[in-house]
Amino acid sequence: MADADADLVAERAALAEAERTIAPGSAARAARDVLAEVEPEPGVAKPDPILVVEGMRRSFGGLTAVDVDHLEVQRGAITALIGPNGAGKSTLFNLLTGFDRPDHGNWSFDGRPLVGLRTHQIARLGLVRSFQLTKALARLTVLDNMKLAGQDQAGERLLPALARPRWRAQEAAIEGRADALLERFQLSAMRSQLAGTLSGGQRKLLDMARALMTEPRLVCLDEPMAGVNPALTQSLLHHVTGLRDDGTTVLFVEHDIDVVMEISDWVVVLGEGRVIAEGPPHTVAKDPQVIEAYLGVADEENVG
Amino acid sequence: MTAPDDEPAEVALSAADVVAGYLPGVDIVNGCSVEVGVGELVGIIGPNGAGKSTLVKAIFGLVPVRRGRVELRGRDITNQAADQLVAAGVGYVPQNNNVFPSLTVAENLEMGLYLRTRALAERTAFVGELFPVLGARRTQRAGSLSGGERQMVAMGRALMMDPTVLLLDEPSAGLSPRFQSEVFSRVRSVNDAGVSILMVEQNARRCLQVCDRAYVLDQGRNAYTGPGRSLLDDPKVVELYLGTLAQA
Structure with a gap:
């Protein structure tokens, strides 16, 4: 019959419960x-x-x-x-x-x-x-992979890039959106890891989150x-x-x-x-x- | 599909308390133990x-094993280089990038045998019988094949060396349901031909259906171990690891 590690299974059950509460x-x-x-x-x-x-x-x-x-x-x-x-x-x-x-x-x-x-x-x-x-992009963090996909970033143009106060709000908004998506795809815990360290399945999730x-x-x-x-x-x-x-x-x-x-x-x-x-x-x-x-x-x- | 209740009599491959990871200080595998008996088909x-x-990469020497021990028929093979492992009888099929796109199908298969070229005709026939589609496409470049066909080329190439143990990393990934069934039954027939197999699968249900035994890993450790069927019947395994979508 199947043998189980009770601690691991209990931890997984708690995660599954948390997932179910997402409406x-x-x-x-x-x-x-x-x-x-x-x-x-x-x-x-x-x-x-x-x-x-x-x-x-x-x-x-x-x-x-x-x-x-x-x-x-x-x-x-x-x-x-x-x-x-x-x-x-x-x-x-x-x-x-x-x-x-x-x-x-x-x-x-x-x-x-x-x-x-x-x-x-x-x-x-x-x-x-x-x-x-x-x-x-394996050498960027998960969060940077996400932020890179943000559209029309003021900091992408040379002159505005020098004036940080002018794009700080936009940067924060993009980061907020990135974090919300990472949360949705259960990648929040890995946000500051390099994308190259994610498993195959996690990269899949990142790919989808980034497209969004x-x-x-x-x-x-x-x-x-x-x-x-x-x-x-x-x-x-x-x-x-x-x-x-x-x-x-x-x-x-x-x-x-x-x-x-x-x-x-x-x-x-x-x-x-x-x-x-x-x-x-x-x-x-x-x-x-x-x-x-x-x-x-x-x-x-x-x-x- | 007999599932022995106790440990298999003869062990083909064993990994004991393996700790492994890519970056210094970050362990991905955190004390896993798996065993493949001679002639067994084992799923993860x-x-x-x-x-x-x-x-699986740690077993094949692609990721450093920091602690623990890997043995092939009782012989220590921990952290050996991939070419030595292939010569010793371990075959490995990676998940992605597993064919030489600019070589033809036939050349890809030949590459799998460069250590033992004399057996070319015999091994090509063996592989051709398992994957007829490769025969039909033998002069086509592997890069022009669909994802499913590439997977077959990769599996065929690993089988060219007549390995004792075959390591498969998600053989059904990216295949249509029809091909998935086919691949799982091919995996089964490769196993019936005497090759012990350790297979990582995301298609957990199918995997448990064909495997003699299986391990459920979670956070780098063994969460469940048992015969494939008994895991399939375990409501906790179904709820936490298999999902209930396909049950209806």
């Missing part, structure tokens, strides 16, 4: 209700799209990684992007956020075409991403839950739904189908670079094409 | 920052 975001079902009217078919138009992709193609040598005819992402909703490994999910994220350039195609964010814009320009418009493999520093209108999360311990997943899910409830649009890549079912308002399925299905989570989960391509036949979770 | 799960990956 979950209000259940804003509006997005789901609006999307319930939309036909679940690939490329369908949404009532209020914040992001529209048109004829986007990207090939690597002979391999077409992304080939999306038309895709719209509904404002204020949580949209999940799923698909087998190699379906082009991360490539699509790279294209949308300017980290890679498409061979053809247009896309627009809030009506503004993004073709030809650089990553930082796209980020300033309010479209920000996190990475599957984290990109923290810019107060984005659309945040793209690349496998936010991968590498995060399952007991923490639930509170992270609350934070993601909380973002949506605060008006942020969320587009995320995720492999954990339970997570997708739990929080997404709409699911887009990619297969070999194309949108092969989209719809509300429970409709998509029943699509035989999706089951075949993505979920596999037997779900081992249900065996014994 | 636990919260973020518990020291799971660090423990």
Whole structure:
């Protein structure tokens, strides 16, 4: 039978209790209700799209990684992007956020075409991403990693930088926001450690927290839950739904189908670079094409 | 999947009271002990920052072991260099950056065998059987593969040396559910082929389902130890370390 260290387990139980007292975001079902009217078919138009992709193609040598005819992402909703490994999910994220350039195609964010814009320009418009493999600056502290992402800092310009009183208030506000986010992602205890000393899962949390520093209108999360311990997943899910409830649009890549079912308002399925299905989570989960391509036949979770 | 009630008869790998960390004065692993019996599949799960990956890196000599002892079949291997460990029969698959992106799949596998090139054909066949997709992509550059395929290349490469013990750091990370099931069953079949395995996993439920035994680490120490199934059935473990989301 299992042997346990009582002290450690008691300490963990106290932490779990503290986590539970963080109030979950209000259940804003509006997005789901609006999307319930939309036909679940690939490329369908949404009532209020914040992001529209048109004829986007990207090939690597002979391999077409992304080939999306038309895709719209509904404002204020949580949209999940799923698909087998190699379906082009991360490539699509790279294209949308300017980290890679498409061979053809247009896309627009809030009506503004993004073709030809650089990553930082796209980020300033309010479209920000996190990475599957984290990109923290290892030699800066956790707090500095966060503060670096603050927008329009007066101290970034040479002359104002010399007049500290003029940006002290802004600096304090940015630090306050950083601390609030660190608290939310349970990283407060590590705020003055170098980011390089964090574990893989903690870096994941830092990456997500840092993306939120810019107060984005659309945040793209690349496998936010991968590498995060399952007991923490639930509170992270609350934070993601909380973002949506605060008006942020969320587009995320995720492999954990339970997570997708739990929080997404709409699911887009990619297969070999194309949108092969989209719809509300429970409709998509029943699509035989999706089951075949993505979920596999037997779900081992249900065996014994 | 038999789970012995007492200690395994013959120990392939053991780490006793290991203290290890990256920075001076900061111990990440704080007195952990794990054991892998010959032919056993052993899992390590636990919260973020518990020291799971660090423990495996310490066993593989990538992080200095400050106190404690690591043994391979009774022989002291504490703080030995990685190449000596590979030659001695320890294989290690890191979590990230685990392929040579500019080399082809076949070249990546070959790199895993540079200490014993004569067995190339036999080992390539063995690995190709476990991961058919690698055969189909053998001339493709590893950098052009998806995350899941890279993970398979990395696992395949570690298996090229025919290790006694294989250390896996989150083999299912970044894989779709279908591939995850596949990887876990591959891990199982590698184990069935006689390789003892110590596997760190974030996908705790799946890990406990396939493992003979498992350790739950918390804050650098052993919080729970037991057969995989009995941990899965322990309500306290479920509540604190597994989460209840997937139960519905």
